[in-house]
Amino acid sequence: xxxxxxxxxxxxxxxxxxxxxxxxxxxxxxxxxxxxxxxxxxxxxxxxxxxxxxxxxxxxxxxxxxxxxxxxxxxxxxxxxxxxxxxxxxxxxxxxxx
Amino acid sequence: xxxxxxxxxxxxxxxxxxxxxxxxxxxxxxxxxxxxxxxxxxxxxxxxxxxxxxxxxxxxxxxxxxxxxxxxxxxxxxxxxxxxxxxxxxxxxxxxxxxxxxxxxxxxxxxxxxxxxxxxxxxxxxxxxxxxxxxxxxxxxxxxxxxxxxxxxxxxxxxxxxxxxxxxxxxxxxxxxxxxxxxxxxxxxxxxxxxxxxxxxxxxxxxxx
Amino acid sequence: xxxxxxxxxxxxxxxxxxxxxxxxxxxxxxxxxxxxxxxxxxxxxxxxxxxxxxxxxxxxxxxxxxxxxxxxxxxxxxxxxxxxxxxxxxxxxxxxxxxxxxxxxxxxxxxxxxxxxxxxxxxxxxxxxxxxxxxxxxxxxxxxxxxxxxxxxxxxxxxxxxxxxxxxxxxxxxxxxxxxxxxxxxxxxxxxxxxxxxxxxxxxxxxxxxxxxxxxxxxxxxxxxxxxxxxxxxxxxx
Amino acid sequence: xxxxxxxxxxxxxxxxxxxxxxxxxxxxxxxxxxxxxxxxxxxxxxxxxxxxxxxxxxxxxxxxxxxxxxxxxxxxxxxxxxxxxxxxxxxxxxxxxxxxxxxxxxxxxxxxxxxxxxxxxxxxxxxxxxxxxxxxxxxxxxxxxxxxxxxxxxxxxxxxxxxxxxxxxxxxxxxxxxxxxxxxxxxxxxxxxxxxxxxxxxxxxxxxxxxxxxxxxxxxxxxxxxxxxxxxxxxxxxxxxxxxxxxxxxxxxxxxxxxxxxxxxxxxxxxxxxxxx
Numbered sequence: 001x002x003x004x005x006x007x008x009x010x011x012x013x014x015x016x017x018x019x020x021x022x023x024x025x026x027x028x029x030x031x032x033x034x035x036x037x038x039x040x041x042x043x044x045x046x047x048x049x050x051x052x053x054x055x056x057x058x059x060x061x062x063x064x065x066x067x068x069x070x071x072x073x074x075x076x077x078x079x080x081x082x083x084x085x086x087x088x089x090x091x092x093x094x095x096x097x098x
Numbered sequence: 099x100x101x102x103x104x105x106x107x108x109x110x111x112x113x114x115x116x117x118x119x120x121x122x123x124x125x126x127x128x129x130x131x132x133x134x135x136x137x138x139x140x141x142x143x144x145x146x147x148x149x150x151x152x153x154x155x156x157x158x159x160x161x162x163x164x165x166x167x168x169x170x171x172x173x174x175x176x177x178x179x180x181x182x183x184x185x186x187x188x189x190x191x192x193x194x195x196x197x198x199x200x201x202x203x204x205x206x207x208x209x210x211x212x213x214x215x216x217x218x219x220x221x222x223x224x225x226x227x228x229x230x231x232x233x234x235x236x237x238x239x240x241x242x243x244x245x246x247x248x249x250x251x252x253x254x255x256x257x258x259x260x261x262x263x264x265x266x267x268x269x270x271x272x273x274x275x276x277x278x279x280x281x282x283x284x285x286x287x288x289x290x291x292x293x294x295x296x297x298x299x300x301x302x303x304x305x306x307x
Numbered sequence: 308x309x310x311x312x313x314x315x316x317x318x319x320x321x322x323x324x325x326x327x328x329x330x331x332x333x334x335x336x337x338x339x340x341x342x343x344x345x346x347x348x349x350x351x352x353x354x355x356x357x358x359x360x361x362x363x364x365x366x367x368x369x370x371x372x373x374x375x376x377x378x379x380x381x382x383x384x385x386x387x388x389x390x391x392x393x394x395x396x397x398x399x400x401x402x403x404x405x406x407x408x409x410x411x412x413x414x415x416x417x418x419x420x421x422x423x424x425x426x427x428x429x430x431x432x433x434x435x436x437x438x439x440x441x442x443x444x445x446x447x448x449x450x451x452x453x454x455x456x457x458x459x460x461x462x463x464x465x466x467x468x469x470x471x472x473x474x475x476x477x478x479x480x481x482x483x484x485x486x487x488x489x490x491x492x493x494x495x496x497x498x499x500x501x502x503x504x505x506x507x508x509x510x511x512x513x514x515x516x517x518x519x520x521x522x523x524x525x526x527x528x529x530x531x532x533x534x535x536x537x538x539x540x541x542x543x544x545x
Numbered sequence: 546x547x548x549x550x551x552x553x554x555x556x557x558x559x560x561x562x563x564x565x566x567x568x569x570x571x572x573x574x575x576x577x578x579x580x581x582x583x584x585x586x587x588x589x590x591x592x593x594x595x596x597x598x599x600x601x602x603x604x605x606x607x608x609x610x611x612x613x614x615x616x617x618x619x620x621x622x623x624x625x626x627x628x629x630x631x632x633x634x635x636x637x638x639x640x641x642x643x644x645x646x647x648x649x650x651x652x653x654x655x656x657x658x659x660x661x662x663x664x665x666x667x668x669x670x671x672x673x674x675x676x677x678x679x680x681x682x683x684x685x686x687x688x689x690x691x692x693x694x695x696x697x698x699x700x701x702x703x704x705x706x707x708x709x710x711x712x713x714x715x716x717x718x719x720x721x722x723x724x725x726x727x728x729x730x731x732x733x734x735x736x737x738x739x740x741x742x743x744x745x746x747x748x749x750x751x752x753x754x755x756x757x758x759x760x761x762x763x764x765x766x767x768x769x770x771x772x773x774x775x776x777x778x779x780x781x782x783x784x785x786x787x788x789x790x791x792x793x794x795x796x797x798x799x800x801x802x803x804x805x806x807x808x809x810x811x812x813x814x815x816x817x818x819x820x821x822x
Contacts, residue, residue, distance in 0.1 A: 005195060013188040020180045027173045027305040034169055037161040038307040049301035053294040060191045061290045062130040070129060073140055081147045081298070088151050089306075092158025138740030145744065145777060152768045156761075237757065244763060248754070255750060259743070344688075395798055397652065398577045401645035401661075405669035406638060412673060416681075433693040437700070440685045448634050448684060449677060455638020466576060493634045496627040496684035 012059040016052055023048060042089055050082050130194075131284030139291045146295055149252075150302055153245050157306075160241070165307060167242035170235060175226050176304035179219055180297060186215030187293040190286045193267070197279040202271055205282070209268050212289065216257060216264070223254060249299050256292050263288045311537045314387070317380045318533065321526045324377035327370060335367035336360045337421075341506035344443065344499040348432035351439050355428040364425045368418055375414045381525065382407040385460060388532050393468030402459045409452035417446035444496060447505045450489040453518065457482040457489075473535075478528050488517040578793040581646025585786060588639050591632075592676075600629030602683065604775075605705055605766040609759045612694035615701045619686050626687040630680035637677055644668040647785075650792060651722070653803070654729035660721055667718040674711030679704045709765040710756050712749040719746035731802045734788055745781045748774045 026044060057074050058064045064071070129136060157164045193208035227247070230236075237247045267285035332338050342354065354360055382403055389400040420442035424435050464472065464479035491502075491509035502508040555572070558564045569576060596603040601622050610618065619626070644665055651661040682704035686697055719742045726739030754763035755770045762768040795803045 006192070009188060009191050009195070013184060016184045017181055020177055020184065023180075023301070023305055024173060024177045027176075034307070035162065035165045036307075037158075037165065042306040045301040045305035045307075049298050049305075052297045056187060056290055056294045056297070060187045060293075061287055065127055066129050067127050070136060073136075077140060077143050077147070080144075081150070084147055084151045085154050085302075088154045089158060092155050093161070096158055096161065132736055134735060134737035134740060137737035138744065141741065141780075142744055142747075145748075145773065148773050148776075149769060152762055152773070237754075241761060244754075244758070244761070248751075248763065248769070252747070252751065255747065394577055395574055396577045396649050398581055398642070398645045398649050401648050401665055402642040405641035405644050405665055408666075408669055409638070409641070409672060412670075413677065416678075433696055436689075437685065437692070437696045440688065441681065444684050444688070445681050448631065449637075449681065451634045451637030451639075451672075451677070452641070453638070454635060455641050458638075459642060462580065490635055493631040494628070496631065496688045497624070499688070 009059070012055060016055060019048060019052055037093060039090070039093065043086055046082065046085050046089075050078055053081075054078050131280060131282075131287045135284045135287050139287060142291065143295070146298070149249065150298060153249070153302060156241060156245070163240060164242045167235070167240055167246075168303070168307075170230070170233065171246070171304055172226070173304050175222065176300050179222055180300050182215050182219045182222070183293045183296050186212045186219070187290050189215065190264075190289045193271075194279065194283050194286045197271060197282045205271050206268065209264060209271065213261065213264055216261060220254070220257065223250060246303055249303060253292070253296055253299055256295070260289050260292050311533055311540060314384055314533050315530075317384060318526065318530055320377065321381055321522070324374055325522060325526075327374050328377070331367045331370040331374075334363050334370070336363050341511050342439070342443070343506050344440075344495075344504050348436040351436045352428065352430075352432040355425055355435055355439075361425060361428060364421065368422045368425070371418050372415070372422070375418060376411045378522070379407050379411060381522075381529065382456065384529055384533070385456075385525070388473050388529065388536075389460070389463045391469075391536065392463055392466075392473050394463070394466060399459055399463035399466075403456060403463075406452045406456040406459065410456070413445060413449040413452065417442045417449075420445060443505045447492050447495040447510050447514070450492050450514070454486045454489050457486040457521070461486070471535075473532055474528060478524075481524060482521075485517050485521045488513050574798070575793055575796060578646065578649070578796060581642055581649070582786075582789055582793055584639055585643045585646065585789070588636065588643060589782060589786070591636060595629045595633055599632070600625050600683070602626070602629075602679070602704075602708075605709065605771060607760070607766055608702075608705065608755075608764050610698075610701075612698040615698045616694050618701070619697060620690065623687045623690070626683045630684050633676055633680050637672060637680075640672045640675075641669065646789070647722075650733055650789065651725045653731065653792075653796070654725055654733050655731045656725045656728050660725040663721050664718060664725075667714050667721070671714040671718065674707050674714065676708070678707040682707070705765050706756065709752060709771070712752050716746050716749040719743070719749070731800075733792055733803050738784065738788055741781060741784060745777060748777045 023045065026041060026048070029041060054075070057078075063074050189208045189211040193205050193212065196202070196205035196208060227250070230243070230246075235243050237244055263285045267282045270281045270285075336359075337354070342351075346354070355364065386400040386403040386407070389403060390397065392399075420438050424430075424438035424442065428435070460474075461479040461482040464474045464476065464482075467473060492511075492514040494503050495505040495510045498504045498507075500507075503510055505511060555568075557568050557572075569579065573579065606618055647668070648661040648665040651664055652658060654660070682700045686692070686700035686704065723739045723742035723746065726734045726742065727736065752765075752770050752774055755765040755767075758764040758767070758770075763770050765771060791806060792803065795806055797804055
């Protein structure tokens with residue numbers, strides 16, 4: 001049992017680090033037009049970050065074993081943050097373009 | 099220094115069941131650490147959400163200057179910082195696990211390892227700031243850099259508090275062998291919060307466009 | 308020497324400090340014939356530049372600077388008397404201590420503005436006028452802590468459950484009256500002339516006489532209370 | 546505290562509100578605490594009313610105004626400023642009894658008295674930057690419409706910077722309360738309130754850029770330095786007022802752990818509650 005938990009933690013850590021390295025690629029994507037806003041890069045950056053955050057909360061912080069209320073609250077925060085960031089990005093971009 | 103006391107309030111889930119659950123993850127549901135710390139985490143996370151939202155809104159109002167300034171940040175440093183903090187989260191999670199199993203040697207080692215990663219992060223952050231300042235980018239240079247120093251700075255402050263928190267965990271592990279791991283879990287919860295907030299800061303400052 | 312004897316020593320500083328305050332008050336040319344807020348910038352500057360006034364302004368304010376905090380020991384003694392009252396919590400004595408530093412700090416700020424105005428009388432008249440305004444407004448309008456300490460003391464006396472109260476009830480009534488008399492002074496900003504103006508009947512004369520009276524009366528009743536405490540302590544030890 | 550001589554306590558009347566209040570004033574063991582609590586509630590409401598409605602200095606105006614606009618700002622709200630801050634200076638001293646009540650909560654904890662004393666002193670001092678300096682500066686700014694524009698704009702800066710920018714007292718005060726709550730074994734306040742104090746302390750750090758920026762989100766009227774901070778502060782204040790009320794209800798004037806709230810809401814006679822312990 002102990003071993004299984006250890007393995008799981010290690011797997012989570014490796015996965016998170018791998019995603020981070022993928023973000024490095026994402027950030028370097030199309031470096032030549034780094035000066036133009038890019039909705040794809042932005043939304044994937046935010047989405048990947050939120051997925052990582054959720055994994056940290058569920059695995060490292062062990063919310064997956066927590067009472068349902070805490071799971072829901074944590075997920076609610078992730079959703080609120082996602083909606084708020086992506087929402088203000090797209091509304092703001094549409095506003096400044098229009 | 100005396101250790102901070104563990105909440106003595108009887109808990110609905112019961113610590114006995116939790117001791118059993120450490121052998122069998124996926125069994126009984128329990129709140130890791132004090133529920134009080136979770137209240138803090140959720141509240142503080144909401145405050146950060148509001149900072150992030152203000153940042154994104156300001157960004158979209160003048161995307162050009164923000165992107166221009168963003169090119170002066172080194173993405174590799176950001177990635178490195180993230181990897182270090184993820185590693186620290188991993189080690190603090192193992193520290194909690196070791197405390198539950200009663201292997202205090204391993205718990206202490208993992209706690210010290212976490213501190214080490216924390217120090218690596220601090221040093222790398224200070225170096226990044228020093229480099230930016232040397233290049234002439236200060237808190238007042240432009241709006242992007244104001245946000246950059248503000249977000250990294252307030253996160254840095256949380257990390258400094260994190261060292262106090264880890265110190266509390268270490269003194270608890272050292273002093274009370276066999277005691278309920280609640281306080282160590284509480285401290286770990288705080289530390290993971292620093293980690294996941296950084297993951298968002300990293301995406302917003304270094305990656306988004 | 309018993310503890311209470313030391314308290315009596317502190318109490319006897321009051322007449323000395325009071326005398327010093329009175330003489331400094333009379334020495335300051337702006338108090339004897341209180342300066343009018345209706346004075347123009349030029350008149351205010353002339354007041355500070357007048358070779359007959361300038362030394363008196365400076366020396367009186369220096370003396371105030373030395374002794375502005377002289378009331379704090381008295382408030383500390385009042386806090387100790389409140390501690391003796393029949394209350395369930397130390398809230399009222401805490402509150403008096405919280406007030407203790409506030410009043411003198413405000414007076415010190417006013418003092419600072421007066422001394423700054425007098426430091427360079429050749430300053431631009433508008434600037435001297437502003438420092439003079441700041442000094443007078445701080446001095447006159449900031450009565451909050453004085454009101455609070457009277458009201459808190461009155462409440463503490465009313466809620467004293469001892470069979471033989473520490474202070475007689477009339478002290479509480481008196482404190483409430485003093486608090487009422489201080490209220491109009493808070494409004495000095497709204498008029499440059501009349502009773503509310505900072506040289507007016509309500510804001511200057513009533514306010515300052517009320518404060519002076521409070522100091523005298525409280526000094527006397529405090530002395531009596533400490534005497535009674537001495538007797539009670541003596542009765543307990545024998 | 547000396548022995549009390551209440552004698553027999555008549556039962557609480559169930560009649561009109563005034564009669565019940567009168568009963569509480571005469572016989573309630575906790576009347577000092579209730580006076581403190583009601584002062585807190587009344588003061589915060591009045592404070593909001595004075596600053597937001599009468600003086601209209603909150604939400605704060607822009608720090609980027611020019612001298613002529615600042616003079617205009619004073620012209621627009623002259624009597625509001627003069628009357629508003631006059632009332633502030635009358636009731637300002639009420640903070641003493643509020644702070645004393647909050648300091649008493651620390652006195653009731655199992656921690657050293659040093660916490661209560663530090664809190665008392667810090668918040669006694671906090672009144673000056675918290676509102677009194679601003680009151681003086683705004684009164685002086687408003688009392689002479691013909692004052693030199695440059696000096697009026699100095700008064701404006703002095704008023705708002707002293708109000709928004711003096712953070713240390715609130716920062717350290719919150720941290721002291723936090724430490725007291727976390728170390729307390731008497732369960733006067735829940736642990737999470739200790740952590741909430743840390744949130745409040747951190748927002749005091751976030752205000753600091755108000756000294757540097759004249760426009761944008763970090764200026765004294767900015768989204769981060771003012772609005773988010775205000776939201777946190779209002780939450781914090783509402784929370785501690787609620788918790789303080791619960792603490793007073795639970796208070797038994799002992800020195801051990803504070804009893805939990807009785808689940809059946811029987812109106813325990815205050816007189817017997819103290820005697821039973």
